[in-house]
Amino acid sequence: MRVTMREVATKAGVSAMTVSRVINESPRVSDEVRRRVEAAIADLGYVPNRLARGLIRQKTGALGLIVPDVANPFFTLVVRGAEEVAWRAGYHVILCNTQADIERERGYIEDMLSFQVEGLLLAPVGERSRPNLRVLRKNNVPFVLIDRTIGGYDGDLVQGDSVGGARQLVEHLIGLGHRRIGMVTETAEVSTARDRLEGYRQALEHAGIAYSPELVLEASATDVGSAHDATLALLDLPEPPTAIFSVNNIAVVGVAEAARERGLRIPEDIAVVCFDDIEHASRFHPFLTVMAQPAETFGTIATQLLLDRLAGRIEQRRRLVVLPADFVVRESSGAQLPERA
Amino acid sequence: MRVTMREVATKAGVSAMTVSRVINESPRVSDEVRRRVEAAIADLGYVPNRLARGLIRQKTGALGLIVPDVANPFFTLVVRGAEEVAWRAGYHVILCNTQADIERERGYIEDMLSFQVEGLLLAPVGERSRPNLRVLRKNNVPFVLIDRTIGGYDGDLVQGDSVGGARQLVEHLIGLGHRRIGMVTETAEVSTARDRLEGYRQALEHAGIAYSPELVLEASATDVGSAHDATLALLDLPEPPTAIFSVNNIAVVGVAEAARERGLRIPEDIAVVCFDDIEHASRFHPFLTVMAQPAETFGTIATQLLLDRLAGRIEQRRRLVVLPADFVVRESSGAQLPERA
DNA sequence: TGGTTTTGTGTTATCGCTAACTCAGCTAGG
DNA sequence: CCTAGCTGAGTTAGCGATAACACAAAACCA
Numbered sequence: 001m002r003v004t005m006r007e008v009a010t011k012a013g014v015s016a017m018t019v020s021r022v023i024n025e026s027p028r029v030s031d032e033v034r035r036r037v038e039a040a041i042a043d044l045g046y047v048p049n050r051l052a053r054g055l056i057r058q059k060t061g062a063l064g065l066i067v068p069d070v071a072n073p074f075f076t077l078v079v080r081g082a083e084e085v086a087w088r089a090g091y092h093v094i095l096c097n098t099q100a101d102i103e104r105e106r107g108y109i110e111d112m113l114s115f116q117v118e119g120l121l122l123a124p125v126g127e128r129s130r131p132n133l134r135v136l137r138k139n140n141v142p143f144v145l146i147d148r149t150i151g152g153y154d155g156d157l158v159q160g161d162s163v164g165g166a167r168q169l170v171e172h173l174i175g176l177g178h179r180r181i182g183m184v185t186e187t188a189e190v191s192t193a194r195d196r197l198e199g200y201r202q203a204l205e206h207a208g209i210a211y212s213p214e215l216v217l218e219a220s221a222t223d224v225g226s227a228h229d230a231t232l233a234l235l236d237l238p239e240p241p242t243a244i245f246s247v248n249n250i251a252v253v254g255v256a257e258a259a260r261e262r263g264l265r266i267p268e269d270i271a272v273v274c275f276d277d278i279e280h281a282s283r284f285h286p287f288l289t290v291m292a293q294p295a296e297t298f299g300t301i302a303t304q305l306l307l308d309r310l311a312g313r314i315e316q317r318r319r320l321v322v323l324p325a326d327f328v329v330r331e332s333s334g335a336q337l338p339e340r341a
Numbered sequence: 342m343r344v345t346m347r348e349v350a351t352k353a354g355v356s357a358m359t360v361s362r363v364i365n366e367s368p369r370v371s372d373e374v375r376r377r378v379e380a381a382i383a384d385l386g387y388v389p390n391r392l393a394r395g396l397i398r399q400k401t402g403a404l405g406l407i408v409p410d411v412a413n414p415f416f417t418l419v420v421r422g423a424e425e426v427a428w429r430a431g432y433h434v435i436l437c438n439t440q441a442d443i444e445r446e447r448g449y450i451e452d453m454l455s456f457q458v459e460g461l462l463l464a465p466v467g468e469r470s471r472p473n474l475r476v477l478r479k480n481n482v483p484f485v486l487i488d489r490t491i492g493g494y495d496g497d498l499v500q501g502d503s504v505g506g507a508r509q510l511v512e513h514l515i516g517l518g519h520r521r522i523g524m525v526t527e528t529a530e531v532s533t534a535r536d537r538l539e540g541y542r543q544a545l546e547h548a549g550i551a552y553s554p555e556l557v558l559e560a561s562a563t564d565v566g567s568a569h570d571a572t573l574a575l576l577d578l579p580e581p582p583t584a585i586f587s588v589n590n591i592a593v594v595g596v597a598e599a600a601r602e603r604g605l606r607i608p609e610d611i612a613v614v615c616f617d618d619i620e621h622a623s624r625f626h627p628f629l630t631v632m633a634q635p636a637e638t639f640g641t642i643a644t645q646l647l648l649d650r651l652a653g654r655i656e657q658r659r660r661l662v663v664l665p666a667d668f669v670v671r672e673s674s675g676a677q678l679p680e681r682a
Numbered sequence: 683t684g685g686t687t688t689t690g691t692g693t694t695a696t697c698g699c700t701a702a703c704t705c706a707g708c709t710a711g712g
Numbered sequence: 713c714c715t716a717g718c719t720g721a722g723t724t725a726g727c728g729a730t731a732a733c734a735c736a737a738a739a740c741c742a
Contacts, residue, residue, distance in 0.1 A: 002454070002480045004698060015722050020700060028720055045479030050455040051392040051401070052698035055727045060392070062456075070411070071421050073621060080412050083438045087445070092452055095436040097424045104428070111433055113343070114391040115403075138386030139343045224624065253624045280414065281622030283565065283594045288625075345728060356692050361730060369690055393728035396697045 003046040012040040023048055054116055062092040063306065064112035064120040067146075068100040069222055072250055074276045074295045075123065078146060081299025082121055089307050091118075100222050102128050113139055119306040121299075123147045126189030142309040144302045148191045156309070158302040158321045162192045162275070165291040165325045166199025166245070167206075169273045172289070172327075173243045174207045176334060178271060181209075182234040182241030184251045186221045196247050196275060215241055219251050227254025228261075235262050235270075243333075246274035252288065267334030277328065289333035292326040344387040353381040364389055395457055403433040404647065405453035405461040408487075409441040410563050413591055415617045415636045416464065419487060422640025423462055430648050432459075441563050443469050454480055460647045462640075464488045467530030483650040485643045489532045497650070499643040499662045503533045503616070506632040506666045507540025507586070508547075510614045513630070513668075514584045515548045517675060519612060522550075523575040523582030525592045527562045537588050537616060556582055560592050568595025569602075576603050576611075584674075587615035593629065608675030618669065630674035633667040 009016045014033060021029050022037040029037075040046070054060040065082050067075040083093045094117060096108040105125050109132050112120055120136060120143040122129075130150050136143050144156040173181050183200050186193045197216065204211055217234060219227035227246070231254055234241055246252035252274040256266065264270045277292035301321055308314050329335050350357045355374060362370050363378040370378075381387070395401040406423050408416040424434045435458060437449040446466050450473050453461055461477060461484040463470075471491050477484050485497040514522050524541050527534045538557065545552050558575060560568035568587070572595055575582055587593035593615040597607065605611045618633035642662055649655050670676050 002457075002482075006698080016699075017722065018720090021721090024700085030720065033721085045476050047451050047454040047476065047480060049396075049457060049698050050452075051395045051457050052727085053700075055390075055392045055396060055698085055729090056700050058727080070424070071417050071620070076412050076417055079436075080438065083411070093436070095420075095434070097421065110388050111391075113388040116343075116390060116392050135386050135388065139388060141343075249621070253621050256625045278621050278625065279412070280590070280594050280619050281625060284597045284619065284622060285626055285628065347728080357729075358693080359691065362691085365730085369688095371690060374690080390728050393697085394730075396699090396728080397730050399697075 002049075003044045005046070005048070008037065008040045008044060008046050011044065012036045058116075060116045060118060061090060062094055062115065062117045063303070064096065064108075064115070064117040065093050065122075066096045066098060066105065066108050066112070066120065067123045068098050068125055069250075070095065070097045072248075073279050074147075074249060074293065077279065077295035078123070078299035078302075081296035082303045083299075085300045085303040085307070089303075091307070098125055100125050100220075102126075102132075105129060106132050109135060113141060117141070119143060119310050121146055121302050121306060124150055126187065126191075127151060128189065142306060144306045144309075146298055146302045150191070154318050156302075156305050156319045158298050158305065158323065160192070160293045160298075160323050160325055162195030163199040163202070165275060165293075165327075166196035167203045168199075168327055169275070169289075169291050170200050170203035170245055171207070172329070172333060172335075173245065173271055173273060174203060174209070176243075176271065176337075178241075178243040179209055180212075180215065180239065180241045180243075182215045182217070182231075182244045183247070184217055184219050184227050184230050184234070184244060184255055185247040186219055186251065188218075190221070192275075193247055196245075200245060219247075219254065221248075221250065224250060224254045224257070227251035228258045229254075231255045231258035232261070235259070235264070241270070243271035243273070246272065249274060249276040249278045249290070252278075266332050267337060271334045272332045275325075282328075282330075287331050289330050289335070290328050292328050294323055294325070297323055343390070344385045346387070346389070349378065349381045349385060349387050352385065353377045399457075401457045401459060402431060403435055403456065403458045404644070405435050405437065405449075405456070405458040406463075407437045407439060407446065407449050407453070407461065408464045409439050409466055410591075411436065411438045413563075414620050415488075415590060415634065418620065418636035419464070419640035419643075422637035423644045424640075425637075426641045426644040426648070430644075432648070439466055441466050441561075443467075443473075446470060447473050450476060454482060458482070460484060460651050462487055462643050462647060465491055467528065467532075468492060469530065483647060485647045485650075487639055487643045491532070495659050497643075497646050497660045499639050499646065499664065501533070501634045501639075501664050501666055503536030504540040504543070506616060506634075506668075507537035508544045509540075509668055510616070510630075510632050511541050511544035511586055512548070513670070513674060513676075514586065514612060514614060515544060515550070517584075517612065517678075519582075519584040520550055521553075521556065521580065521582045521584075523572075523585045524557045524588070525560050525568050525571050525575070525585060525596055526557060526588040527560055527592065529559075531562070533616075534588055541586060560588075560595065562589075562591065565591060565595045565598070568592035569599045570595075572596045572599035573602070576600070576605070582611070584612035584614070587613065590615055590617040590619045590631070593619075607673050608678060612675045613673045616666075623669075623671075628672050630671045630676070631669050633669050635664055635666070638664055 005016050005019050009019045086093045098105040102125050123146040217230035219230040246255050266272050273289045275291045277290045346357050346360050350360045427434045439446040443466050464487040529535050558571035560571040587596050607613050614630045616632045618631045
């Protein structure tokens with residue numbers, strides 16, 4: 001099968017231990033032998049087996065990263081950030097994609113444990129992820145939650161200011177004269193969705209606008225189509241909203257599709273704002289008014305927190321990092337249109 | 342540290358072998374013992390150690406996937422597709438991000454070998470990846486190239502029709518009356534870039550338009566800024582192009598930025614087409630005329646090819662899959678504008 | 683009822699590597 | 713010249729799991 005250490009040893013005419021010493025750069029090897037071993041390694045294309053090494057050293061040099069959807073531009077950037085920091089620290093990132101499915105999340109967490117990752121970064125599916133965290137605790141695997149928290153969780157966490165961000169977005173719409181503002185949210189299972197809904201309510205309350213439940217509809221996080229359907233439902237209300245706040249950058253795609261389908265122009269006929277930017281899209285065509293979260297930084301900081309913990313440099317039980325978002329006003333909210341009554 | 346099989350065995354009052362049998366669903370375990378062992382497993386939160394299992398079974402249940410940039414929407418979809426198929430087949434995907442850096446690619450390939458992945462999916466950085474493939478060969482690790490090939494490579498490969506696709510895009514522009522068509526490409530190190538340039542030349546030749554080297558500029562694959570600079574250089578030519586063909590969906594972002602910076606409207610002042618769609622952007626705002634490759638399918642098919650090989654179902658040395666792209670005409674090419682002279 | 687098969691469980695060796703120990707041979711100091 | 717100390721190797725054991733074998737006890741059949 002694959003080239004093993006013993007083959008290298010035989011070829012170089014030494015013992016396996018000596019090969020190991022060469023690989024691990026032990027100083028106690030004569031130059032002559034080192035050369036022979038290195039030549040044999042290069043010749044055979046030998047690559048050490050980490051399973052074996054990990055088994056004995058109890059270290060694999062791997063971190064796990066579990067996200068609900070790699071195709072979501074937010075998480076894509078989280079991945080890139082995490083990968084970058086991990087690589088510099090000599091770690092690997094094993095990425096898993098749960099498709100927001102709690103069973104898969106469970107499966108992947110076990111898989112990561114099984115692979116003996118040294119730590120885990122997790123953007124949990126939602127509240128029901130709680131039992132999954134227990135397994136991590138029992139096995140003493142350090143982990144950091146990203147983006148979303150879970151009721152009662154008191155470990156490391158990197159998140160954005162969803163309440164404040166949502167409130168600011170909605171206040172922006174209110175400032176432009178909108179009174180009927182719809183919201184396309186996702187399941188309250190997810191903490192960011194709850195927080196953004198809370199921010200939405202706060203903004204309304206602060207402006208003295210009554211909260212109308214019929215203006216808030218839920219869509220699936222991974223399926224653009226459901227946001228599309230929710231938006232159509234909002235637009236078909238007897239008294240439809242004049243503006244829509246989308247809970248994230250995935251749902252807003254459905255919102256735009258629905259508006260187009262109804263022949264409504266953004267922002268002239270309906271204003272749109274959302275949480276999270278869409279990286280390439282916003283550079284190609286800066287159009288959406290968004291609360292742009294520093295997604296890559298979510299990844300880098302969370303990884304840093306995890307690495308600190310692995311290095312045993314950390315005492316505190318919990319470290320909470322809240323990253324501010326950038327409020328970016330572009331066309332879609334209609335800020336440059338004449339204000340409403 | 343972590344819970345081991347022996348602890349489970351002790352707790353259940355059986356031998357380690359019996360625990361192993363329960364885990365592997367061997368039928369030769371009495372119900373009574375099975376119950377006790379399962380209770381102990383649940384109680385301790387035990388998760389088997391794959392390193393140990395992999396070491397003895399010579400199987401890890403993991404596939405490696407190495408891409409130049411996870412944040413590139415094309416590769417993001419490849420990842421999703423690969424992950425989906427792998428998961429269904431009971432495999433894991435370990436993802437690595439080379440940032441188009443040959444050294445990192447080398448490092449990650451060794452890491453994957455080291456992790457004893459059973460097979461590898463690789464979207465190589467470019468021609469210089471060749472020595473990296475040799476290591477894979479020497480270690481008998483099956484692998485499939487994705488999207489890009491390498492001169493002289495004769496193993497499994499899943500790619501798009503870059504020559505034909507590029508030709509079609511450029512012929513579209515020519516059909517709209519354009520004669521001076523610029524191209525922002527990336528290094529000829531990458532096969533798709535070479536092929537798309539070839540398609541561009543074929544289209545020109547077929548239309549009897551002379552090829553002008555000054556209209557073809559190279560940009561970096563990972564950095565939008567360099568495409569932006571290249572575009573500015575094109576626009577500043579004494580006789581600037583009236584249309585630009587971007588080699589991919591990353592570069593086109595720089596093209597758009599540069600056009601905007603020069604106050605040029607797309608498509609009125611300059612037509613733009615590119616290879617590869619930008620998933621969310623195109624749904625949010627269908628604007629770019631593109632050759633949309635079925636990126637997710639690249640991932641699913643490549644993974645399928647790899648799984649087939651792992652299962653030993655395959656005889657042929659090489660299997661080549663060429664996936665057709667979808668030509669999508671939208672606004673950016675100006676197809677609905679009055680034609681040019 | 684005796685012998686053969688089946689069933690349920692334990693024992694041993696081993697995957698590839700490295701920690702910890704061993705040891706021959708050389709060096710150096712008194 | 714002898715011993716303590718260092719050098720550059722090799723040897724042994726074991727990481728956590730499982731394949732392969734071993735073996736009682738129960739089940740089966742003639």
